[in-house]
Amino acid sequence: MRKGLIIGVLLAATMTTTLAGGSIAADRVDQNLQIIVEAAKDLSFPDHADNRAYLLIKQETIRSPVGVIFGYADNEAACEQIASVLSAVLDVGTFKCGPIY
Structure with a gap:
C-alpha cells in the first residue's frame, strides 16, 4: 500500500452504529457523524472511480x-x-471497515 495521509479521522467514542448490508446505516448515527458521512459520500476520486x-x-x-x-x-x-494493526498488533480491540455509500 502506498503511504498516504488519513485526511479525515473522526473520533467518536460514544457514537453507536450498525453495519447494514456492508454500509453504514444512515438512520442510526449521531448528528456529527452523519455530517462527516454525508461529506464522505460526496467525495470523488477521478483517477480511481471505484x-x-x-x-x-x-x-x-x-x-x-x-x-x-x-x-x-x-x-x-x-x-x-489500519484495522488489522489496531486489532492484532496494538491489541486495543477488534476493528472492521465498512464502505460509505
Missing part, C-alpha cells in the same frame, strides 16, 4: 465508529490495514 471512503468501526459490545478513512490510492486496503 475508490470510496471507508468507516473504521470498533467491534465490541457496542459498535463505535472511530474514523473515516480517505485520501489513499486504495481506501479499502488502507482501512483494512
